[in-house]
Structure formats: C-alpha cells, structure tokens
Amino acid sequence: xxxxxxxxxxxxxxxPTEADLDDITEACQDPQIAAWVTIPAPYARxxxxxxxxxxxxxxxxxxxxxxxxxxxxxxxDGRLLAMIGLDGIGDGSAELGFWVAPWAxxxxxxxxxxxxxLQHAFAPDGLGxxxxxxxxxxGNWPSRRVAWRAGFRVEGTVRLHGVQRGVRRDMWVGTxxxxxxxxxxxxxxxx
Ligand SMILES: CC(C)(COP(=O)(O)OP(=O)(O)OC[C@H]1O[C@@H](n2cnc3c(N)ncnc32)[C@H](O)[C@@H]1OP(=O)(O)O)[C@@H](O)C(=O)NCCC(=O)NCCS
Numbered sequence: 001x002x003x004x005x006x007x008x009x010x011x012x013x014x015x016p017t018e019a020d021l022d023d024i025t026e027a028c029q030d031p032q033i034a035a036w037v038t039i040p041a042p043y044a045r046x047x048x049x050x051x052x053x054x055x056x057x058x059x060x061x062x063x064x065x066x067x068x069x070x071x072x073x074x075x076x077d078g079r080l081l082a083m084i085g086l087d088g089i090g091d092g093s094a095e096l097g098f099w100v101a102p103w104a105x106x107x108x109x110x111x112x113x114x115x116x117x118l119q120h121a122f123a124p125d126g127l128g129x130x131x132x133x134x135x136x137x138x139g140n141w142p143s144r145r146v147a148w149r150a151g152f153r154v155e156g157t158v159r160l161h162g163v164q165r166g167v168r169r170d171m172w173v174g175t176x177x178x179x180x181x182x183x184x185x186x187x188x189x190x191x
Pocket of ligand 1: 032033036037098099100101104105106107108109110111112135136137140141142143145146149
C-alpha cells in the first residue's frame with residue numbers, strides 16, 4: 001500500500017522514518033508507555049530501528065499494519081508528538097493502538113489523531129473497515145478516555161487476554177462499528 005498522510009487543521013499524520021528514531025527512543029523511556037504498551041523495557045535505539053524496519057515498513061508494504069507519526073501540521077519537519085496505528089488489518093477489521101510522547105500529553109493530540117485515523121479506517125475511499133477494536137490493560141484510564149471520546153463501547157474485561165513482556169494481563173476490550181457515532185455513547189464509568 002502507498003504510504004498515506006492524514007491531516008486536520010492542527011495535526012499531520014505521516015509514516016514514521018529513521019529521522020524520528022531519537023524522538024521514538026526518548027519517548028519510549030517514559031514509564032507510562034512502558035507500563036501500558038507492549039514495547040521492550042528498557043527501550044534501546046535498536047528497538048526503535050527494529051520497530052521501523054520490521055513493523056512499520058513491511059506493514060505499509062503489505063497493507064496489514066499502518067503506522068503514523070503525529071506532528072503539528074504547520075511544522076512537518078517538527079518534533080514527533082505521538083504514534084498511532086491500525087494493526088491486524090483484514091476481513092473488515094483492525095486494532096487501534098497509540099501512544100503520546102510525554103512532552104505532548106493532555107493537549108488533545110490523541111483525541112484528534114484517533115478521529116483522523118478512524119475516519120480513514122471506515123471511509124469507503126479509505127480502508128472501508130466494518131469495525132475497529134480497542135484493547136487496553138485494565139486500569140489504563142487515559143487510554144480508555146480516548147477510546148470513550150471516540151465512541152468506542154467497552155464490552156468487557158477479558159481475563160488474561162494480553163501478554164506484555166511475557167506476563168499475561170487482564171484487558172478491557174471495546175469496539176467501534178462503521179455506523180456508530182464518533183462521540184461518547186455510554187456514561188463515563190466512575191474511576
Ligand atoms: C493514553 C494517552 C495516549 C492519551 O493521550 P493524550 O494526547 O494525552 O490524550 P488527550 O489529551 O487527547 O486526552 C483525551 C482525554 O483523556 C483525558 N486524559 C488524558 N490523560 C489523562 C490522565 N493521565 N488522567 C486522566 N485523564 C486523562 C483527557 O483529559 C481527555 O479527556 P476529555 O476529552 O474529557 O478532556 C497517553 O496518556 C499515553 O500515551 N499513555 C501511555 C501509553 C498508552 O497508554 N497507550 C495506550 C495503550 S492501550
């Protein structure tokens with residue numbers, strides 16, 4: 001698949017490149033990313049290279065896994081703010097995954113990036129998917145808030161559903177279907 005940029009009036013999403021390696025490596029030192037994402041910990045620059053060469057590039061080539069780096073739209077050589085991707089694309093479905101660098105959090109970056117990626121995921125002239133899956137380790141309220149804001153319904157907790165660095169963990173699982181509203185559809189649970 002040809003690499004594709006997505007943008008709104010504030011953000012530019014484009015496939016990450018080797019020029020992003022310093023920022024990827026620095027962001028992935030963050031304990032919050034290590035706590036909630038299946039990245040290696042400790043995270044070395046060679047892990048970033050492996051991510052780009054063994055996941056990002058082949059994912060775009062096959063169309064089965066699409067990853068975007070998020071930056072300010074008016075600064076397309078600018079610093080990386082976040083990473084977002086659709087993985088396991090096939091049979092009308094994909095799984096959404098994301099992280100925001102610690103220097104860019106709590107500014108609505110992932111709310112906007114998620115909206116852009118979901119628009120592309122469902123659009124008939126985009127990927128034309130029927131549903132997108134969101135999963136997070138139980139207790140990841142910031143991720144759940146992003147998913148809730150995007151319209152996902154959390155359909156339950158699946159016990160020992162995920163494996164993070166060799167340890168099985170319970171996960172929240174939610175879905176968004178093509179025709180669902182892209183806004184909160186259920187009350188925010190007391191956390
Ligand atoms: C989860 C994460 C991506 C959120 O990114 P972000 O760009 O800071 O999120 P936003 O600024 O768009 O905030 C979205 C909502 O979540 C809320 N939120 C974000 N971080 C929060 C936090 N630490 N505590 C409480 N609420 C939080 C925001 O207030 C906002 O709510 P609102 O829409 O009612 O105002 C970011 O915290 C992160 O990278 N965490 C570590 C990696 C991770 O968990 N990835 C997901 C794995 S499933």
